[in-house]
Amino acid sequence: MRRIHYIILAIIFSSVLSCRVNYTGKIMTVTGPVEPAQMGLTLTHEHILVDFIGADSINYDRWNRDEVLKKASPFLLEAKKLGTITFIECTPAYLGRDPRLMRSISEYTGLNILTNTGYYGASRDRYIPKHAYTETADELASGWIKEWKKGIEGTGVRPGFIKISVMSGDLSDLHRKLVRAAAKIHLATGMAIASHTGPATPAFAELGVLMEEGVSPEAFIWVHAQSEKDSSAHVMAAKTGAWISFDGVDEDNVPDYVRMIKNMKDNDLLDKVLISHDAGWYKPGMPAGGEYRGYTALFLKLVPALREEGFSDSELDQLLVLNPAKAFTIEVRRSE
Numbered sequence: 001m002r003r004i005h006y007i008i009l010a011i012i013f014s015s016v017l018s019c020r021v022n023y024t025g026k027i028m029t030v031t032g033p034v035e036p037a038q039m040g041l042t043l044t045h046e047h048i049l050v051d052f053i054g055a056d057s058i059n060y061d062r063w064n065r066d067e068v069l070k071k072a073s074p075f076l077l078e079a080k081k082l083g084t085i086t087f088i089e090c091t092p093a094y095l096g097r098d099p100r101l102m103r104s105i106s107e108y109t110g111l112n113i114l115t116n117t118g119y120y121g122a123s124r125d126r127y128i129p130k131h132a133y134t135e136t137a138d139e140l141a142s143g144w145i146k147e148w149k150k151g152i153e154g155t156g157v158r159p160g161f162i163k164i165s166v167m168s169g170d171l172s173d174l175h176r177k178l179v180r181a182a183a184k185i186h187l188a189t190g191m192a193i194a195s196h197t198g199p200a201t202p203a204f205a206e207l208g209v210l211m212e213e214g215v216s217p218e219a220f221i222w223v224h225a226q227s228e229k230d231s232s233a234h235v236m237a238a239k240t241g242a243w244i245s246f247d248g249v250d251e252d253n254v255p256d257y258v259r260m261i262k263n264m265k266d267n268d269l270l271d272k273v274l275i276s277h278d279a280g281w282y283k284p285g286m287p288a289g290g291e292y293r294g295y296t297a298l299f300l301k302l303v304p305a306l307r308e309e310g311f312s313d314s315e316l317d318q319l320l321v322l323n324p325a326k327a328f329t330i331e332v333r334r335s336e
């Protein structure tokens, strides 16, 4: 074979390799893959910008990226000073997800930031784009998979997880389709599925759909599980393998969080719990982005309260370092 043939073969081979986007075992941040061990202390459910204008009116002209960076950075740097290494930004597309903004804030603050793919069904479908009504679950999933393979909107920024959302009661047909699409993209990519859910009824319905699609509950993060007041439901879901996300910590609700987390510990399920604030965020359309809630209560209130309850360093490490790294590692998790 002539040398030119070798060169052509080498080019073909390397382009095949680069199309095969396999990041199994990694964490995908907005600046590229990192090892799970590099995640460190992680806030698993937060926001930097959320725009409630609705799917039919949202566009990137509604905010100025420099202004958002200027407003959000002091809060992010404060969280960094308290020990945060990785920040998981949960704002989905059509609600203000902005991959360029996330990348520049990550570069500016030095935090690992993860963004997401998927659609948000809660709030009576106000943030669902029109095409989602007519597309099948497979078609929806293939749009999201494209973001994983090629990056979001030509930015090269890849999602690090799947973010969907459902209403607090039974699943509507549309929301069932979102969950099904999430299952399909999980099987294709290994990204974890974080679903804004709230009470137990939709959580177990979602787990049912995932199981039908062959996805293990270990791929599922029950977001806003604190809305379910029956703690036995947290235990039941965690025993299936699902992640239980208590993610609305603030200055005033720490005793509730201590009780919920303690209950998981008493049931030997501390290795299934995620904790965060669901705080932030810049609000386009409001003067200077409106009021911004910082990411400090977990460090200044919750951790000391847990220590007082007898939580050890290694248990806190489990909650804030090991669990996030495990939950967000890229890995296909199939049901048996």
Ligand SMILES: [Zn+2]
Binding pocket: 045, 046, 047, 090, 278
């Ligand atoms: Zn949220």
